Amino acid sequence: MNKYVNMLLQIQELETVVKEGGIMSPARARGDKASMELRNDISGFKQNIPFDIVSSFERILSRYGVAVCPMIDSRCTGCSMKLPIGLANNVLSDKNCVACPNCGRYLFPDDEHLARPGDEGKQYKGVARFSSLDLMLPKLKASSKEDAIRQIAAKTAESGFVENAETFADALLKREGLVSTTMEKGIAFPHARGVKACGLTLAVATLAKPVPENGFEEPLRVMFVSAVPIYSSVFYLELVSKLANYFANKVNMDKLLNAKTDQDIWKMMVMIGR
Numbered sequence: 001m002n003k004y005v006n007m008l009l010q011i012q013e014l015e016t017v018v019k020e021g022g023i024m025s026p027a028r029a030r031g032d033k034a035s036m037e038l039r040n041d042i043s044g045f046k047q048n049i050p051f052d053i054v055s056s057f058e059r060i061l062s063r064y065g066v067a068v069c070p071m072i073d074s075r076c077t078g079c080s081m082k083l084p085i086g087l088a089n090n091v092l093s094d095k096n097c098v099a100c101p102n103c104g105r106y107l108f109p110d111d112e113h114l115a116r117p118g119d120e121g122k123q124y125k126g127v128a129r130f131s132s133l134d135l136m137l138p139k140l141k142a143s144s145k146e147d148a149i150r151q152i153a154a155k156t157a158e159s160g161f162v163e164n165a166e167t168f169a170d171a172l173l174k175r176e177g178l179v180s181t182t183m184e185k186g187i188a189f190p191h192a193r194g195v196k197a198c199g200l201t202l203a204v205a206t207l208a209k210p211v212p213e214n215g216f217e218e219p220l221r222v223m224f225v226s227a228v229p230i231y232s233s234v235f236y237l238e239l240v241s242k243l244a245n246y247f248a249n250k251v252n253m254d255k256l257l258n259a260k261t262d263q264d265i266w267k268m269m270v271m272i273g274r
């Protein structure tokens with residue numbers, strides 16, 4: 001990957017973490033301090049990139065929410081345009097900082113995309129686009145947040161949605177370390193970008209016994225765990241808002257906590273995904 005594109009990608013990741021912090025843990029002072037540190041990191045990166053590249057990046061980021069995205073099969077994943085061969089080759093070589101001629105997003109060669117298991121051009125609808133019955137995990141027995149994350153990552157890899165359980169778990173824990181994704185009501189949204197996965201992936205787990213969570217009175221009871229491809233970042237944030245709103249309602253939350261089988265959770269997810 002081109003060195004400037006690599007730095008822009010890291011800035012984009014940090015900007016997204018700051019944005020998510022505002023959505024996921026708005027009421028916490030710790031979040032504010034962490035956000036300040038992230039802002040300092042972002043300024044540091046920007047000083048090492050030519051001004052015209054940074055200003056174009058900032059313009060596109062504020063317009064679309066994503067300003068750096070992978071090229072898959074010579075297509076820009078931001079706008080789906082097929083790139084001319086010469087330009088696609090430039091993206092593959094590290095020398096150039098290439099922007100899509102259609103949408104202006106900066107491009108890098110994709111090595112994260114994984115084919116979905118059993119997927120032969122199948123068209124999935126609703127929540128089935130990014131999840132499956134295998135990833136509904138009622139009454140998971142976990143001793144801590146980390147233990148739950150590792151178990152859920154293992155299930156996600158077993159189902160073939162991500163390539164490697166350990167890499168996925170480590171990325172989830174690293175992201176939690178920047179700004180926790182726990183919200184009120186004992187719900188957390190651990191997620192990781194940049195892991196080899198077959199598109200956006202969502203696993204849903206309820207915990208058999210709630211586990212304590214730092215900085216919160218209420219223990220953790222529900223976890224939505226995701227692998228998030230860069231081109232799904234904006235959709236992912238919408239999904240998080242939707243899930244958080246739905247489960248802020250006590251009736252819905254109780255129904256989820258009382259779910260005994262994967263089918264029980266799946267039915268709820270299908271309703272929300274519509």
Ligand SMILES: [Zn+2]
Pocket residue numbers: 076077078079080081100101102103104105
């Ligand atoms: Zn494009």
